[in-house]
Amino acid sequence: MSSKRIRFGALAFAAAAVLGTVGSVTTATVANAAPAFSPMRAQAPSTGELRSGLAVAFNANASRAARAAELEGGESGLPAFDRAAMLISIAPASWRWDVTGPVTQNGDVTSAVLYTATDGYEPWTFDVTWKLIDGKWKFSRESTCTIANFVGASC
Numbered sequence: 001m002s003s004k005r006i007r008f009g010a011l012a013f014a015a016a017a018v019l020g021t022v023g024s025v026t027t028a029t030v031a032n033a034a035p036a037f038s039p040m041r042a043q044a045p046s047t048g049e050l051r052s053g054l055a056v057a058f059n060a061n062a063s064r065a066a067r068a069a070e071l072e073g074g075e076s077g078l079p080a081f082d083r084a085a086m087l088i089s090i091a092p093a094s095w096r097w098d099v100t101g102p103v104t105q106n107g108d109v110t111s112a113v114l115y116t117a118t119d120g121y122e123p124w125t126f127d128v129t130w131k132l133i134d135g136k137w138k139f140s141r142e143s144t145c146t147i148a149n150f151v152g153a154s155c
Contacts, residue, residue, distance in 0.1 A: 043105065044103045044104065044105035044110045045103065045110060045130070045137050046103065047098075047099045047100060047101050047103055047112060049137065050099045050103065050110070050112055050130060050137065051098065051099040053070045053130075053137065053138075053139065054070065054099060054114075054139060056069075056070050057070040057071055057077075057081050057139060058081055058084060058085055058088065059085070060082065060085035060086075060089075064078060067081060069136075069138075070138060070139055071138055071139050071141075071144060072130075072131050072133060072138040072139060072140050072141050072144070073141045073144055077139070077141065077144040079148070079153055079154070080144050080145070080147050080148035080151065080153045080155065081144075081147070082153075083148070083151045083152065083153040084147055084151045084153075087151055091118070092118055092119070094118050094119035094120075095116070095117070095118045096116070096117055096118075097114065097115060097116045097117075098114075098115045099112050099113070099114060099115070099128075100112065100113045100114075100115045100125075101113070108131055108132040108133075109129050109130070109131055109132075109140070110129065110130045110131075110132070110137060111127060111128070111129050112128060112129075112130075113125050113126065113127060113128070114126040114128045114143075114147075124150075126143075126146050126147075126150070128140070128143035128146060129142060129143050130143075
């Protein structure tokens with residue numbers, strides 16, 4: 001694969017993440033009568049839940065704390081997402097991304113596919129994982145490295 005195609009793919013990947021997430025950060029309120037503990041999830045999250053968390057990580061306009069909270073590596077994973085967000089900001093308008101199934105769960109690890117595409121090019125897909133940490137699905141370090149390698153950032 002030529003380095004020119006890889007650079008274009010990274011550019012397209014980055015553009016879609018930002019363009020697809022502008023204004024999509026959501027907040028939640030914790031109930032006052034929350035139980036003392038949360039039971040482990042019995043089933044894998046939906047693609048929508050996974051997409052939502054990943055959209056926050058890609059959103060350069062979201063707070064760094066909110067973005068880091070979506071990643072297993074926390075703050076250490078943000079340079080890859082910062083680079084992706086920068087590339088997304090200059091990618092063609094047709095660049096897009098999604099989290100697709102099937103979503104599978106094996107204990108505290110959930111797997112799905114990160115789909116990226118730009119009109120006129122074959123789509124790129126990446127097998128990615130999330131880990132259940134303290135009751136929350138977080139994008140894994142390994143998958144953060146997959147994105148870092150794709151966008152030319154260090155892992």
